Amino acid sequence: MKAMIVKEHGPLENLMLESMPDPVAGDNQVVIDVKACAVNFADILLVDGSYQEKPPLPFSPGAEVAGIISQVGVQVSGWKMGDKVQGMASWGGFAEKIAVPPEALCPLPDNMSYVDAAAFVVAYGTSHVALDYRAKLQKGEWLVVNGAGGGVGLTAVEIGKLMGARVIATAGSDEKLALARDKGAEFTINYTHENLRDKIKEYTGGKGANVVYDPVGGDVFRRTFRAMAPEGRMIVIGFACGDIPQVPANHLLVKNIELIGFFWGAYRKFKPQILQESTRQLFEWYEEGLIKPHISATFPLDKTGDAIRALRDRTSSGKVVVTMT
Numbered sequence: 662m663k664a665m666i667v668k669e670h671g672p673l674e675n676l677m678l679e680s681m682p683d684p685v686a687g688d689n690q691v692v693i694d695v696k697a698c699a700v701n702f703a704d705i706l707l708v709d710g711s712y713q714e715k716p717p718l719p720f721s722p723g724a725e726v727a728g729i730i731s732q733v734g735v736q737v738s739g740w741k742m743g744d745k746v747q748g749m750a751s752w753g754g755f756a757e758k759i760a761v762p763p764e765a766l767c768p769l770p771d772n773m774s775y776v777d778a779a780a781f782v783v784a785y786g787t788s789h790v791a792l793d794y795r796a797k798l799q800k801g802e803w804l805v806v807n808g809a810g811g812g813v814g815l816t817a818v819e820i821g822k823l824m825g826a827r828v829i830a831t832a833g834s835d836e837k838l839a840l841a842r843d844k845g846a847e848f849t850i851n852y853t854h855e856n857l858r859d860k861i862k863e864y865t866g867g868k869g870a871n872v873v874y875d876p877v878g879g880d881v882f883r884r885t886f887r888a889m890a891p892e893g894r895m896i897v898i899g900f901a902c903g904d905i906p907q908v909p910a911n912h913l914l915v916k917n918i919e920l921i922g923f924f925w926g927a928y929r930k931f932k933p934q935i936l937q938e939s940t941r942q943l944f945e946w947y948e949e950g951l952i953k954p955h956i957s958a959t960f961p962l963d964k965t966g967d968a969i970r971a972l973r974d975r976t977s978s979g980k981v982v983v984t985m986t
């Protein structure tokens with residue numbers, strides 16, 4: 662098979678198309694013929710070697726795949742060759758084939774394309790579990806979504822709206838803000854030149870944000886934190902800008918604010934039933950036409966470096982997906 666391989670950590674130019682031996686399904690594995698693999702922020706860090714997990718070199722990045730099962734291990738039950746699936750791995754997805762255990766699989770809804778399937782589970786799952794299970798977002802509450810044009814941000818706008826919240830989207834470009842409005846944001850703020858705190862206060866009639874969903878970190882986090890309502894909940898999703906903000910505990914005390922950490926991947930081992938229930942609900946919403954991933958670009962396998970570069974350079978919106986022909 663062909664795969665995009667990192668032999669040495671470094672810039673995205675280090676990703677090279679190579680021929681590799683086809684994977685063989687272990688006793689408790691299936692092999693997926695990959696049709697599409699989504700780009701995630703972690704892929705940037707995997708290639709340069711700064712991610713918390715370090716796969717042994719050489720390896721292929723890419724965690725979220727969709728395709729068709731082409732081999733089934735002898736101990737696997739419930740799956741067969743030809744099944745159309747979405748699969749999660751830690752890496753190895755930017756390749757024509759990948760072997761994964763059966764617990765990493767979801768069957769695809771009939772009306773879902775491979776591209777949508779690859780882009781779906783992490784982005785929507787992160788926003789759904791964070792807003793519902795962790796932050797307990799209520800109908801009518803003010804939800805501020807930072808980085809609202811990005812992969813997870815845009816899904817938080819959609820899910821927040823679907824849950825009945827009033828959504829304020831923030832982003833660094835007017836194009837991304839227009840997209841967030843299309844997905845249900847009532848107000849938008851461009852954080853490159855608008856005052857986040859003042860605008861949030863203005864739009865919420867002086868109340869402030871009940872829930873903030875923050876995948877950006879740094880100054881965007883700090884400025885939004887100052888616009889929270891009493892008993893507000895701040896959800897820490899990620900640090901796309903690379904700056905991890907510090908929060909003085911006395912500010913949490915004085916304003917009765919909750920700071921909530923959320924990492925979707927940890928729930929795969931810690932409480933998998935929470936993710937299974939969320940994924941079931943999300944696929945149902947997809948089938949009903951209530952949610953739909955925004956894919957701003959697809960790239961062929963040999964252009965995986967360009968696909969990851971689009972995320973790194975903030976030129977993408979929603980999700981970017983690599984497809985195999």
Ligand SMILES: NC(=O)c1ccc[n+]([C@@H]2O[C@H](COP(=O)([O-])OP(=O)(O)OC[C@H]3O[C@@H](n4cnc5c(N)ncnc54)[C@H](OP(=O)(O)O)[C@@H]3O)[C@@H](O)[C@H]2O)c1
Pocket residue numbers: 701702703783784787808809810811812813814831832833834837876877897898899900901902903923924925926972973975977979
């Ligand atoms: N907690 C979890 O379970 C979980 C799950 C998935 C992802 N994440 C994390 O969430 C973060 C966002 O992931 P994503 O997939 O949404 O990425 P993405 O598609 O690249 O979106 C990130 C957004 O952050 C904004 N941003 C602001 N400053 C930036 C900078 N210096 N560099 C890059 N982007 C910047 C960009 O919007 P503007 O250009 O509009 O500013 C961009 O649209 C990452 O840190 C990722 O690791 C966490």
